[in-house]
Amino acid sequence: MNLLINILVLLFIPFLMIGVIKKTKAFWAGRKGVSIWQPLWDFIRLMKKSSVISETTSWVFQFAPVVGLASVLFASLFVPMISGNAIINVPFAFVIFSYILGLGKFFALISALDTGSSFEGMGASREACFSTIVEPAFFITLASIAALTQNYTFDSFKLILENAGGYGILIVVLAVVTLFIMLLIEGCRVPVDDPTTHLELTMIHEVMILDNSGIDLGLITWASAIKMLIFESLIANLIIPASLGGWETALAYLAIIFILSIVIGTIESSMARFRMTHVFEFIFIMSITALIILALVTYRVYGG
């Protein structure tokens, strides 16, 4: 049952989420905007189209989108979604989670290099470089929370408040900030990357998939939307209290996804993306919040 609901969630919510972001941006720009179902129609149309493949490429290029999608779908099994429970609940889930996403990223990177295009190499270089800073911060956050709650799965997120005493709210807020920055980086949103820009030189993720078209592009857009949803689900997990019942959890989850999408849309409407050199400074905020979480947990466990 849980699995069936999750499949439905993974089929529709990612596109709706992108739709809401687009609608929000249209609202701030004073436009009417497209329907929130438009990303789903776009996806279906892409699946029907024939594709153009670069002569330079090899099997890697066609294999990568499939692995990318499989890796995010597989990673989503470890994350508690609408029902509040993960489908696979295994200790040290976040290690498997990160590394399986890493596999998708690995193939995305080499598929970008496979086209032999200078733009795509550039995008791959940036993506690879950013993740070297993102992952350690993510692991510090998760390990600190595991230490605090003595729980090694993503369920630990729900146990922060009862274990952390007076610091609970602060740790939750910092964790939300960390994961939100990670969401912006991994989802390639403003201010790290601008998914709607026209200029190849300033892109990160979009430039890596310049040569993908048709079904490949469809799979990639779906995969990146799911990836965003996964990180939003992690944030939702931090916020939703464990005491809520089944229906309340589901409603709270949907509400949080909706609010986060509006926040992302608002951020995109209110600021421009950073210059590439400043992106690093932005990402380092994540490392700092992670280290503050570590410090708070240390103080909580050993100090007070």
Place this chain on the structure above:
Amino acid sequence: MEIYFLSLGMLLLGALLSIVVKEQWKFKVCSVFSFLSAGLMFIPAFGVLFTGMPIGRTIYMSPLLTGVDFVIDPLSAFFVIVISLMSFLGTLYANGYMKPYLNKGMNVSSHCFFLMMLIASMLMVVTVQNALFFLIVWEIMSLSSFFLVIFEGEKKEVIKAGIKYLIYMHLSVIFIMAAFVLLNINSNSLSFVTFTNYLHANPELSNIVFLLAFAGFGIKAGFVPFHNWLPDAHPAAPSHVSGIMSGVMIKTGIYGILRFLFFVGLPSKMISYTVLIIAVVSALYGVLYAITQHDIKRLLAYHSIENIGIIGIGIGVGMLGLAYGHPVVAIFGLAGGILHILNHSIFKELLFFAAGSAYLRTHTRNIEMLGGLIKKMPYTALLFIVGSVAICGLPPFNGFISEFLIYAGMIKGVPASEINLFIVLVLSIAALAMVGTMAMLCFTKASGIMFLGAPRSEYVENAKEDAPKTMLIPMTVLGFFAFFIGMFPQYIIAGVLSPVSMFANVRFAAPVFEGAVGLLGEISWYFLIFFVLVGVLMFTRFIVNKRSTKHTTWGCGYDRPNNFMQYTASSYADLFVSTLKPLFKRVSHIKKPKELFPKEAYYELEIEDIEEAYIVKPLVAWDEKILTKFERIQNGNIQQYILFGLIFLILAIIGMVYFGG
């Protein structure tokens, strides 16, 4: 145990036979005999690994050595299996790799001889339990690998790298000797069993002995700051030798460290932290410099440092677990570290072999000159990508399993009793995560630039066909192992837990073992799900996909793309390297374009190892400055030499009279 000696005999017989047979047959003889030896060696080794009962035989050699114990305990058995298997695959690969050299009419007798001697000496290093004999076989191992490195000794950089290697190995042996001498004068014996008993009874000596041994074996293994020989020696050696050296030989250093850990029994907190911190630094340092390298074998050599670091992290975590009396942490850490020994030897050998195949066909190791090799050498490219995914520690390949065990150990240890343990473990977790992502950056660079995209120079045109079968078969076997261990770790882990149980208290160990096997079995199922998912999606993609047309790569509307417009390895790494500027020493050679119609201009960027630039080179310069003062003594005059000898003798006699008493 007789089988063990028979197996060693096979290797020595092969070594002697390879000298006398015809040139074309030499490598075949090597492979056949190392195959026989490996097959024979597996019988006692697997037996010991599964029963956990050590077997041994004492042989009386000479009054000086007294009885030499040859013992296969689970730790030795594990190393024996890794060494036999990987060396056999290496000799098999050599058949294809050395063919062009044979065709050129080079003499390979000594090469074959030392190859077999290297295998035999490695096997003896991990089974001998007598300090003096250990040093003898250790030295044979170092020397025979030295001769293998300088195979192309007519090249200046090869001989230079070889001598550097030799010097480092002798530094290493000084420390090891010191550790053994210290044990010998205290326990009055050469036998390892006595050492163990002595250190258990007198733990106050164990710190200094372990640190000396760690320095000595660390040089062999390539821990930072003793790593400097690795990035020079590996590119100089032929690929099968690099594969064996990086995959197996440097692991004898790890064996030494584990053996001394066994002597010590219960490590102190101080040495455990030392090992963990040095290992973390090595892992980060190795991968950081690997990113800057463009010589594929140099890049892989730096990755050996990284992986030795990861193994060290596992061992360090295990030691901390022992020191703090936390069996789960100890077992997971040690199991991860020891499994990573096997895993690293598999994928590193695979990568060295694949890089060697590319070198054999294209005649260049510079990845900037390559590109698009996947079209000419599809199998090599596939295997290189498999190796790359495995070395990055990505599932479902073997690197993930060992890193996962190490993570599990660290995370289990995190709710720690002591604040410094907590902080160190959390930061090590972050460091290991960072190492993983940096390895990903490095290997997307290596595999993407070498094998994918369009050719960057005429070197690629040299490659007419894929590597010969004798080279592809060992690579396929290695690729299969990497995949199998990644997919079904629960069947392999038993072999690793057996050596681990030598260190951990068995009473605590059994439930933890079951937990570990169960956890890995569960993960194996999840990976199967992942595989089904990939398969289904791949199938659907091909069903749904209408039609694909071919066109040139999108170039912003520019329709005449040029191969030189591709991203290069330097530019791919540049964003990262320039972000971490202070950690590198950048040496650039620039010739700027001048005048109205500039004729030539070039820019070359070289990144030097900071340890070499700021520590080793000044030391060597200082050394040279002092030693040149003694040049006058060496004047070629025999009479004077005899005089020196006499003076030395007189001094020695005086010294003996005074101090010898």
